[in-house]
Amino acid sequence: MDDEPDLEVFSDDEELARDTTAVGLASGRDIQGIPWHLTQYTRESYRHSRNQQYNNYMNLEADVAAAKPAVAAAATKTRPAPMYGFYRSWRQVSTSIVHFQLRNLVWATSAHDVYHVRENKVQLWNSVAQRLTKVIDVSGGPGGGVAPGLGKIQLCTLCAKEGLVVGGGFSGEVVARRQGSQDEFSCSMRVTHSDNGITNAIEIYRPAAAQVRVVCSNNDDLVRAYDASTFQLVSQYRFPWAVNCTVAQPDGGRLLCTVGDHPTALLYDAASGRQVAELQGHADYSFAAAWHPDGNVLATGNQDMTTRLWDIRYPARSFALLQANISAIRSLRFSSDGAFLAAAEAADYVTLYDAASRYRRCQEIDLFGELAGVSFTPDGGRLFIAVSDTLYSSMLQFDRLQNQRRWRHSL
Structure with a gap:
């Protein structure tokens, strides 16, 4: 809202009572606080109905249908395993989704600090203080923030790394703020004037012996890299299709992986743009990718409802094929130690995979609502x-189980 203060503090008992805690969940409360007893459904019956009726969006529907038997035959067989335990659903935190295919709108930068997008703003949630702080405001209008030279921006993607918070806009905008800076904007620019130049994804990484880079993936078929200290263009590479996500190889970012409006993912040298490999196997467009911290393993997520794992030293085929439940894989993240991969669908499901088991052990987190x-x-x-929903929007927190080492040694 335009009259929203820069700081929101939630402390009264009524507000906090809306949250579900681990104790409440164990006592039978719904993980999102949904009062099933007041509806015509049980949770189980609605889950079944939702699974049957959810309409997964695809661009290449015929190709996905043709590939379905082969995918089913090759899919990695998984077994359930506990990895992270539910702690709390923070109902004070709500997120907004501008573009239904773009879901990189949440970034944790500490154990308690989470940046997220809400209504043309980037906000910071601190779970210890239970406080929301407005970090970037590009809502425009009376009382709303305006990015210099740009005006109101529909924020559709976000990245927070290396001391920077960078948001991308629906019309090719990029705005940035340095964490902790008193300056409202460290950068405010439009990287493209194309009518179809959506900034689909932002990557921030530190090359070996060079300044931090901010990489913009845009719908105008270009990947652009900027020096994060000056926001001057360093390089740009053109692709034969719209670029939906680009991620940098860990420890220096020697290689980039780009996915977009094509089933093939491309690996190429970040400095020269020279193509290194094509990763072929998906049947539709991809919007998600993530590197394992070892720099050799790469995950790609697709609208064909699969995640593929690749060893880039042997790029001819993926070594694991993970099937989603009801929809496209819209966001992928590895834990910093590489032990786990989180695969978020467009709605309802986040699945955690154990890397040590070659992604054969998994934990399925079952929710209701579009995932930001x-x-x-x-x-x-x-x-x-982050669940984005009219009634039950929230930020759910899960904590790593303390018995992790014990059960992993039983593999």
Whole structure:
């Protein structure tokens, strides 16, 4: 809202009583606080109905249908395993989704600090203080923030790394703020004037022996890299299709992986743009990718309702094929130690996979609502999941189980 204060503090008992805690969940309360006893459904019956009726969006529906038998035959067989335990659903935190295919709208930068997008603003949630702080406001209008030279921006993607918070806009805008800075904007620019130039994704990484880079993936078929200290263009590479996500190889970012409006993912040298490999196997467009911290393993998520795992040293085929429940994989994140992969669907399901089992052990987190994003904390100790919903929007927190080492040794 335009009259929303810069700081919101939630402390009264009535507000906090809306949250579901681990104790409440164990006592039978719904994980999102949904009062099933007041509806015509049980949770189980609505889950079944939702699974049957949810309409997954695809661009290449015929290709996905043709590939379905082969995918079913090759899919990695998984077994359930506990990895993260539910802690709390923070109902004070709500998120907004501008573009239904873009869900990288949540980034945790500490054990308690989570950046997220809400109504043309980037906000910071601190779970210890139970406080929301407005970080970037591009809502425009009376009393609303205006990015210099840009005006109102529909924020559709976000990244928070390396001391920077960077948002991308629906008309090719990029706005940034340095964490802790008193300056409202460290950067305010339009990277493209194309009529179809949506900034689909932002990546921030630190190249070896170079300044931090901000990489913009846009719908105008270009990947652009900027020096994060000056926001001057360093490089740009053109693709034969709209670019939906680009991620940098850990420890120096020597390689980039780009996915977009094509089933093939491309690996290429970040400095020269020279193509290194094509990763072929998906049947539709991809909107998500993530590198394992070892720099050799890469995950790609697709509208064909699969996640594929690739060893880039052997790029001819994926070594694991993970099936989603009801919809496209819209967001992928590895924990910082590489132990876990979180795969978020467009709605309702986030699945955690254990890397040590070659992704054969998994934990399925079952919710209701469109998912704005997922993020591990930098130490991997927590996982935040943002549900964007009219009535039950919340930020759910899961904590890594203390018995992790014991059950992993039983593999």
